[in-house]
Amino acid sequence: MRIDIRASGQDAADVPNAQPGSYVRRVDCLVRHVGDVVVLLPIGAHEAITLTGSAAAIWHELHQPKSERSVVEGLAESFCVSAADIRESVVQVLEELNRRGAVERAPG
């Protein structure tokens, strides 16, 4: 029997190198990209999460595990704004994604 494995359609980040406390996309979260929009369905959820604009950009920032601070700085650079101005909003989105099972914090 021939068996060939191809990884595809995955948005999960590379977890082994995650620093303790950093945010990581959950490997069991289902994902589709619709242009700039990201549609997520954490496992067991009954409702999808639709991320647009800066919330989608946060998801893109998490293509690899990142600390809260790195996400804020990455986004501030992308949107040419000061990190201090967006920190609170970014943290709220990260916490909401964590609460709804789309991301998790690396143990540490």
Next chain:
Amino acid sequence: MRDLVAAHPQLLRAVAAYGLPGTVHTLPDRPLSEEDWRPLFAAVRHQRLVGLLHAAVRARHFPVTDAQGEQVLRRHVQAMTSVLLLEQSLLATVDLLESAGVEVRVLKGSAVALLDYPEPSLRSFGDVDLLVQSAEFDAAVEALSSAGYRRRYPQPQPGFDRRFSKGASFFTPDGHELDLHRTFVMGPYGMTIRPEDLWRGSQGFQLAGRTLHALDPEGRVLHAAFHAALGNWPARLAPHRDLAEMLLFRRIDEGQVRATAQTWQAEAVLARAVSGAWELLGLADVTGLSTWSARHQPTERDVKFIDLYSNPQNNYAAKSFAAVRVVPGLRNKLGYLRALALPDRSYLDQRHASFTARLRHGLRQSVTGGGHR
């Protein structure tokens, strides 16, 4: 093939072909009027081609008004939300079957989206399709039924599914449609497929951190071909696009595909599907298989069999009775006929009003063979 092309407006075919190299179809150079947009967008939704339309709009290859662009985006997000819910259902169903010791292959849907398209969101779907082996079919049905999956139609007699049927349809506990397949199609071509050939190899893909198994690439080509050629009339565009994606972009052993189709007495099905894909999608590039398909001459028997699938007047009973000819062995033929002629009461209650009506209709269809086109 002309009638197949005529069944779909040129602009709809252009959307279905979007992004394929060598397509001769062209997209408009300015936004359509609302009068032209409405029927096109309805057809795109019906054919599950919103992902391709969205890609064309996003790349500014299909100019739209702001309102039209908003409609496309909104509809595509809805379609992808449905797809994710179906994938969740797929994962739960695979878990359930595997824990009952039933091996499964994922057909169409997620398998094709994730393995054969450059971007999975280009391919949407409306149900979950799984293949199980004939010997494990009853165990799979039992596992699903015990877990609250609701079967749409009972089998005519115990053991009929595992020996003869295409499979069984269910509603999952969360209300999604699940098609549990033993083979690709019902009717005569379903009888000539050797289901064991579908288990010779597989290709794995990752979904939510799990490895699921699809048919191998050649098996997926054959399934797409059966779906394209025999699935619906007028033929759906998505399976034709699937075929084009696989044949133009994937490494496919075309010799193996043809050899398997020959073993299954289904070369005409393969040729019809590939020629249909090239015609519908206006493909100028050729592959070995597209050249062969264009030259293929179906036998008289194949013309009659294919008409059974493409003539909407031919229903389940007509295809079932026509399959008697190709059921292998006298004992099997008798068993098959007995099940069709004397089905259980529960089957009759759900599917047909009376046996005589079934028999009369089936015989009439299998003798006259339709011919509406």
